[in-house]
Amino acid sequence: MPRLIAELGRKLGRIFLGRIVVRGLGELRRQSPLCVATHFRAAEVRPLRTEPRVRAAMFAQWKKTRAQSAGTLLGGYAIERFRVKRVSLGKAKKCEVRQYKLNIKRRAAPKHSMARINRAPVVRHNRLNFLKKAPKFEHATLLAFYSPIFQEKVKKSALDKASGNLLFWYDNERVKIGEKYYLLLLRVFGGKEPLKWLWIQAGKKVG
């Protein structure tokens, strides 16, 4: 009813008094607010994993940690340059950090182990087939020829019967090297021992 009376008043005022209603832009906006509709769907991105929680401020200790060791904190990745200038978590509650370029690079930490390589035997193949002129022995025939070997440095040796290779270990703590030798394996005919090992200094005539 009030709206009808107001409308009647505006019409009578226009007919008899020549008045019209002037409306402001703000009022117009309030009466018909702009509405924009879109057919696109909004996509919400949510991580599948749970929110990370920091249990301990490990970075605070990195100031005294070598870059190589700090890398282990990141599971195989190393930080080449990173330095915390000052961390104060006391009453002042200030945390001042100097910012550097952070270069994260994966590492394959090399290990040093002379003991492991010293435990591995040195191998010599049977070179009999490559001798241009096989030596001759009385009542014996040559089965294998190994070269070169520093006899005085050999700690222990073994023959791999399957491959015919000679395995031996040098005593690497022994300073003296000694002379180079050939090692020959002979089959002896008519002797007590069917096999015989024979050391011959390298350079000397064999046979």
Add this chain to the structure above:
Amino acid sequence: MEKGKQLIGYLTVDAQENYFRGAALVTDSRGIPTDFRYTEPVRPTKLERILYGSALDIYLREDIILDNLLGAIETKPSLWLLEDAELIGPVQKISRTPAIAVEASARAPLDQSGQCEPTAEQGVFMLQADNISAPLRLAVSDDNISKISQFAQTLTSSAEGMELLEPFSRIQRALETVSESESK
């Protein structure tokens, strides 16, 4: 170290199904070790497999294993010997030391020890390192072809006191013991 004795470096990168591992052995000219380093096994993550794709192999061999391994070696050899010719470039770039890929051949021995002959392949030579073995097949980078006689001399000199390829099998045995101890 005796004066005048050359150091030879042996380097290998072992690529297994799901991990890579590198090892380097430096010996004197009699095959006696002066330095030995090996890396922990490097297993590529799923993210690395996706990011690097077909370049994963190169990334792991060169950027990860060789870079770290060669950086850790304290006794620098005068020459690196490799089993894989593809590693010549990266090894030379990182170590700034000449590298040669070397392997045994099934060819008949050449006339005399120290003899080095070019083959039809660019940068590949046959070297008779000693009198009682088959010649070795050497592959060098293009920029080192002119130095082949110098390399041949070094290798021939070392072959007087050792079997040149033998340290590779020693590295392999050492790595096997490392793998066994890690799997326990």
